[in-house]
Amino acid sequence: MSVEILEKEIKPGTTILNVEEIREDFPILAETFSSSKGPDIPLIYLDNAATTQKPRNVLEAIKNYYSHENANVHRAIHKLGERATVAFEKSRSKIADFINAPSARQVVFTRGTTEAINLVVNGWGRKFIKAGDEILLSEMEHHSNLVPWQLLAKEKGAKLRFIPFSKSKGTLQIGNLEHFLTERTRIISVTHMSNVFGTINPVRGLIQKAREHGIPVMLDGAQSVPHLPTDVQELDCDFLAFSGHKMCGPTGIGILYAKEKYLEEMDPYQGGGEMISAVWLDKATWNDPPHKFEAGTPNIAGAIALGAAVDYLNSIGMEKITTYEQKLTTYALSSLQSIEDMKIYGMAPFRGGVISFNLGEIHPHDMAQFLDSQGIAVRAGHHCAQPVMRKLEIPATTRASFYLYNTFDEIDRLVISLLKAREFFGHGTR
Numbered sequence: 270m271s272v273e274i275l276e277k278e279i280k281p282g283t284t285i286l287n288v289e290e291i292r293e294d295f296p297i298l299a300e301t302f303s304s305s306k307g308p309d310i311p312l313i314y315l316d317n318a319a320t321t322q323k324p325r326n327v328l329e330a331i332k333n334y335y336s337h338e339n340a341n342v343h344r345a346i347h348k349l350g351e352r353a354t355v356a357f358e359k360s361r362s363k364i365a366d367f368i369n370a371p372s373a374r375q376v377v378f379t380r381g382t383t384e385a386i387n388l389v390v391n392g393w394g395r396k397f398i399k400a401g402d403e404i405l406l407s408e409m410e411h412h413s414n415l416v417p418w419q420l421l422a423k424e425k426g427a428k429l430r431f432i433p434f435s436k437s438k439g440t441l442q443i444g445n446l447e448h449f450l451t452e453r454t455r456i457i458s459v460t461h462m463s464n465v466f467g468t469i470n471p472v473r474g475l476i477q478k479a480r481e482h483g484i485p486v487m488l489d490g491a492q493s494v495p496h497l498p499t500d501v502q503e504l505d506c507d508f509l510a511f512s513g514h515k516m517c518g519p520t521g522i523g524i525l526y527a528k529e530k531y532l533e534e535m536d537p538y539q540g541g542g543e544m545i546s547a548v549w550l551d552k553a554t555w556n557d558p559p560h561k562f563e564a565g566t567p568n569i570a571g572a573i574a575l576g577a578a579v580d581y582l583n584s585i586g587m588e589k590i591t592t593y594e595q596k597l598t599t600y601a602l603s604s605l606q607s608i609e610d611m612k613i614y615g616m617a618p619f620r621g622g623v624i625s626f627n628l629g630e631i632h633p634h635d636m637a638q639f640l641d642s643q644g645i646a647v648r649a650g651h652h653c654a655q656p657v658m659r660k661l662e663i664p665a666t667t668r669a670s671f672y673l674y675n676t677f678d679e680i681d682r683l684v685i686s687l688l689k690a691r692e693f694f695g696h697g698t699r
């Protein structure tokens with residue numbers, strides 16, 4: 270496809286969401302970069318799998334908290350402390366509703382997905398996993414859902430097993446799950462949506478199968494919760510970890526959802542203030558969940574702002590967001606595929622808006638730098654999934670990832686810039 274044809278092409282309708290109005294909610298999207306060659310270049314932000322931009326109501330929530338509510342939670346007798354506590358706990362309830370958790374007690378504030386997974390590994394895994402036990406992961410995990418388990422397996426003498434992925438499609442070869450389950454399998458922990466391939470894994474079937482064997486399942490929801498309606502009761506997962514910053518919220522706040530049974534039987538991960546019931550010099554007893562897992566002063570502003578992010582996503586509607594992103598992704602895939610020498614990694618039938626690719630021999634870092642010169646922010650690298658890159662026998666990919674504020678025009682700009690890159694690099698430098 271040539272630049273000229275693309276520029277003239279009629280874009281598909283985008284009536285599902287009023288994206289122009291949505292973009293107004295995100296002040297950063299109006300950023301431009303000065304160019305020596307001509308007018309300022311507008312920002313095209315396509316690095317949403319890394320982190321998303323924040324709407325005004327989230328920015329306002331942070332400002333409002335520090336301007337009108339700032340006090341420590343749960344412990345102060347004064348009115349300001351009560352105000353902060355009410356806002357903090359209200360946010361927990363909103364998040365519980367957002368994922369349809371049976372109770373807000375089951376929503377633990379963490380720093381993000383990484384800390385939520387580490388909490389399960391240390392609080393549950395350390396207590397229940399013994400030498401010779403098996404932990405079933407997949408080959409497509411982010412390092413966050415791999416390295417903590419490696420540490421545990423080493424400490425306990427447990428074994429890690431992996432559901433493989435198909436190199437051609439980037440899908441989990443999950444058909445014969447029984448093959449990976451043994452009497453020693455103690456937990457399954459897999460990503461709901463791959464941050465490399467965009468694949469939405471068939472976790473419902475996996476959970477059902479695990480249920481038959483009485484094995485708990487943790488989902489890494491870092492990439493799925495921001496983009497798909499999530500119902501933990503329908504999914505029937507035992508644990509779900511996700512990050513606020515990938516769903517319009519601030520950095521430094523995330524969630525672990527867990528079934529009551531696990532929250533009761535898990536040990537605390539960190540000790541300190543807030544997580545105790547009573548303390549003696551030589552021992553302590555624990556507060557009830559979720560506080561049992563929230564040692565020290567939490568990220569109060571972050572938690573409240575994540576509640577605001579949930580309000581924002583609800584005001585648009587998660588179904589609409591998913592549908593819009595699906596259309597955008599289908600369009601992006603077909604546009605990218607029309608470029609000569611384009612190699613896309615991951616062609617799952619059910620997928621989200623994450624597209625990893627390489628163009629000819631152009632190194633992904635060179636590509637990302639070139640795209641940056643065009644105002645387009647993408648990610649290049651191993652995406653914290655080095656074993657995935659190893660299996661694909663590549664050092665890295667370029668990754669474009671979308672959210673509700675991205676447009677069909679931005680996809681076109683990406684394609685035009687890729688065509689320019691191809692010309693610029695003479696089809697390759699890798």
Ligand SMILES: Cc1ncc(COP(=O)(O)O)c(C=O)c1O
Binds near residue numbers: 380383460
């Ligand atoms: C699939 C997946 N899991 C876990 C994480 C880690 O999230 P965080 O760095 O917010 O803890 C990421 C972040 O990119 C991710 O994409």
